[in-house]
Amino acid sequence: MTGLRAHVVRPDRGVDVTIEVAPGECVALIGPNGAGKSSVLEAVAGLLRHAGRVEISGVDVTTAPPHRRRVGLVAQRADLFPHLSVARNVAYGPRAAGVAGREARERAATALAAVEVADLAHRAPATLSGGQAQRVAVARALATDPAVLLLDEPTSALDVDARVSVRSALATAVVGRPALLVTHDPLEVVALAARVVVVDGGHVVESGPTAEVLGRPQTPFAAAFSGLVLTSGTADADGIALDGGGGLASSDRTVPPGRAAHAVYHPTAASVRRDGAGVPRRVLSVEPRDGLVRIRAGELVADVTVAVAARLGVRPGDEVRLEVPPEEVTVFPTAPTSPID
Amino acid sequence: MTRDPVGTPWWLPVPALLGGLFVVVPVLAMVGRVDWTSFVALVTSRSSLTALGLSLGTAAAATGIAFVLGFPLAVLFARARSRWVGVARAVVLLPLVLPPVVGGLALLAAFGRIGPVGAFLADHGLRIAFTTAAVVIAQVFVAMPFLVSSIEGALRVGDDRLERVAATLGARPSRVLLTVTVPRALPGIGSGLVLCFARALGEFGATLTFAGSLEGVTRTLPLEVYLQREVDPDTAVALALVLVVVALVVIGPSSIRGARSGRVAAP
Numbered sequence: 001m002t003g004l005r006a007h008v009v010r011p012d013r014g015v016d017v018t019i020e021v022a023p024g025e026c027v028a029l030i031g032p033n034g035a036g037k038s039s040v041l042e043a044v045a046g047l048l049r050h051a052g053r054v055e056i057s058g059v060d061v062t063t064a065p066p067h068r069r070r071v072g073l074v075a076q077r078a079d080l081f082p083h084l085s086v087a088r089n090v091a092y093g094p095r096a097a098g099v100a101g102r103e104a105r106e107r108a109a110t111a112l113a114a115v116e117v118a119d120l121a122h123r124a125p126a127t128l129s130g131g132q133a134q135r136v137a138v139a140r141a142l143a144t145d146p147a148v149l150l151l152d153e154p155t156s157a158l159d160v161d162a163r164v165s166v167r168s169a170l171a172t173a174v175v176g177r178p179a180l181l182v183t184h185d186p187l188e189v190v191a192l193a194a195r196v197v198v199v200d201g202g203h204v205v206e207s208g209p210t211a212e213v214l215g216r217p218q219t220p221f222a223a224a225f226s227g228l229v230l231t232s233g234t235a236d237a238d239g240i241a242l243d244g245g246g247g248l249a250s251s252d253r254t255v256p257p258g259r260a261a262h263a264v265y266h267p268t269a270a271s272v273r274r275d276g277a278g279v280p281r282r283v284l285s286v287e288p289r290d291g292l293v294r295i296r297a298g299e300l301v302a303d304v305t306v307a308v309a310a311r312l313g314v315r316p317g318d319e320v321r322l323e324v325p326p327e328e329v330t331v332f333p334t335a336p337t338s339p340i341d
Numbered sequence: 342m343t344r345d346p347v348g349t350p351w352w353l354p355v356p357a358l359l360g361g362l363f364v365v366v367p368v369l370a371m372v373g374r375v376d377w378t379s380f381v382a383l384v385t386s387r388s389s390l391t392a393l394g395l396s397l398g399t400a401a402a403a404t405g406i407a408f409v410l411g412f413p414l415a416v417l418f419a420r421a422r423s424r425w426v427g428v429a430r431a432v433v434l435l436p437l438v439l440p441p442v443v444g445g446l447a448l449l450a451a452f453g454r455i456g457p458v459g460a461f462l463a464d465h466g467l468r469i470a471f472t473t474a475a476v477v478i479a480q481v482f483v484a485m486p487f488l489v490s491s492i493e494g495a496l497r498v499g500d501d502r503l504e505r506v507a508a509t510l511g512a513r514p515s516r517v518l519l520t521v522t523v524p525r526a527l528p529g530i531g532s533g534l535v536l537c538f539a540r541a542l543g544e545f546g547a548t549l550t551f552a553g554s555l556e557g558v559t560r561t562l563p564l565e566v567y568l569q570r571e572v573d574p575d576t577a578v579a580l581a582l583v584l585v586v587v588a589l590v591v592i593g594p595s596s597i598r599g600a601r602s603g604r605v606a607a608p
Contacts, residue, residue: 045509066508067517073509079502083524092520093510144510 002058003178004148008036008043009052015039015202019180021148023057026179028193028210030225036202037182041150044180045071057147067096072146074170076153078133080125086136087112087121093144111143112136115169131162135169142173149179151192156184167191186214186226198222206335216332217264228264229301232334235261240331244298246279250329260334267294269328270302272312278321283314297322368585375582376575383579391557392565393583399473399561400541403480404488407537411485412530415492416522420501434486444482445550452478452551475552476559480541487540488533495529496522535595539588 004021015036021027029037042048044056046066053062054069061069080089090108099107112118115135125133134154141149154170155163167188173179174192181193189196189210196213198206198221206219217223223230233242239250240263248263255261271278272295281298286309288294293309295302300322304312314320376383383389418430436444452459452469459469469475503525507517523530545563552559554568562584569577 045505047505047508065514066505067511067513069509070511071509073506075502075506077502079506081503081507081521081524083527092507092512096507096510096512096516140510150509 002055004044004180005053005055006040006044007052008040008054010036010039010043010048010202013039013202015051017199017202017204019197019204021178021180023178024176025195026174026181026193028181028183028189028196029199030183030189030196030222031199031205032221035199037199038152040199041073041152041180041182044148045069045073045150070144070147072141072144072149072173074134074137074141074149074151074154074173076157078125078128078130078137080128080133080136080140082125084125085121086117086123086125086128089125089136090140090143093140097144107143108139111139114142114172115139116165117169129162130158131165134158134162134166138166138169138173146177149173149177151179151181151183153182153184155188184225189214196222198225215264216262216330218262218335223264227266229267229270230262230264231299232260232262235259235331235333239263239326239329242279242299244281244300246281248279248324248329248331249326250331251326252329253331255331255333261331262334263329263331265324265329267301267303268292270300270304270322270324272297272302272304272308272314273321273323274312274314276321278323280319280321283316283318283320285316286314295320371578371581371585374578376579379575380579380582383576384583386576388556388565389576389580389583392560392562392580395473395476395557395560396542396562397587399476399480400538400544403477403484403541404534404538406477407481407485407488407541408530408534410481411488411533411537412492412526415489415496415526415529416518418489419493419496434490436483437486437490441483441544441546441548442550445479445547448475448479448482448547448551470551471553471555471559473552473558476544476548476561479547479551480544483544483547484537484540487536491533491536492526492529495526495533499525532595535592539591542587542591543584 002020003023003025004019007018009016013036017036017040019027019029019040029040031037039048039051043051044054046061046064046069053060055061056069056071080086081092084092087105087108090111091104094104094107095101109118109121112121115138117132117135117139120128120132120136128136151170155166158166170192181188183189193210196207196210197204198213198219200219200221206213206217206222213222214226217226217228217230220230231242233240233247235253235255236247236257239248239253240261241247250263279300281300284296284298286293286295289303292303293306295304295309295314297320302322414433418426449470450456452475454460454463454470462469469478503521504517507521512520543563544561545567548559548561549564554560554564560568562580566577566580566584569580
């Protein structure tokens, strides 16, 4: 028996995604906008009909309407019912399930306490901050004791402080029940998900344990998601011989020489010089990036300080040499099943 | 400091003032014509009170029926994505732009003795045309579009996200409609009921055509005003003032509230 098994097909959007979530497991679904992540969530929730097969707790719910699927949905916006108090919002699910008023109120109180907003019970939704409202939305989903929890970018509309509290509420919520998390936030993935599935162009392009996907990404999206530069080549005695010419030495390599491999490094670890040792590449662009200057040269990227960038004075078209310390480079085998496009 | 940062052209108040006067002057002129010494006697005469009672009763009934039939229409119109629903909406809203007398003729064609519905009802001993029921039918016909478009407008503000959340929380469609959709549509329901009642109260052309002008049965206040205008202008003016007052009482509160919240009652 699985927690969730879904095969979502939308021929009009070119979406064909199969996803499985074990009981009690939280799986993060990441990918560029328009990749089909929302289609998967909507299909599981029953809000998108005729879009493949969905099985929840071993029961085929493909033809069941949303109200019979026992899914808990927390979206980007809290979407609390504005005409009901916080307590009544959270009691809405139990009441809809036919639970008597007193019992429903108790369940609401329990759910509110679980995400540490019990003191908000009598407030009106309009008086809540974004983070408070989102935690109430989490409590509202929990109060129905859902068989699957669907989290659709649950913190992306919040400011940084609110994200922290909502993330901790979500960490409580995902314990013991299957959850599917769509997000653009790497921190959220690390905090909540045990496994990551990368969707791009309507298909699963990579999946695996969180540390594996984020630390040794096979796809450009997964690499960019965790802030790494991904490059490919062939393993050699020192590290990797890059497809684009030159090579990077690595002190973290497990690939027998001669095999196709990927290498990742963090762009701030790379240094750029006009000449001397290093991988020769032609500069494609120079752009500001979080207080640094991002230099793209060939398929490689280096983030350097403004002072260094000014001293180098590089412009697109210039020839430069990039170097990355071996201890910053990880070389790992290319997964045979998920090649880079 | 100013609430209107864009600024208003200096000349805009001129036509605006003219527009306001265009409505206010005739009403005030009519008030000036009222013979106050006999006003109370005129408006409390038996025929006047009968007409007023009939007007309020039929308008209230018509508003109730229009809500029962019109709310489902509005919900379907707001939710449907089909092109044919656009056609259906145009047909249902037709009475908004149709001369009421034409509406009356259409109703007569359907509910009259030789009309399809009328003939069927006549076979079962029911006569509609030229009864109080006909007055209510005529009012529903002309006034329901106001209700439908007002509620549909309220439902179209914002999408159906709340309904979707309610469904995932386990609420059946009927429960979602009653506990989420109706509260969401409340502002539109309020202003729609007001407009519908006001339009039903003022109904004249369709009523006269379809229901006639029988005292105590189909002669509502507007018909009484028109009739008295020929024989007793003082009574006509006095009753007209009563209609103005009723209309102000009905539409005033919601209009004031609408201005405060930046929204207008009209669709």
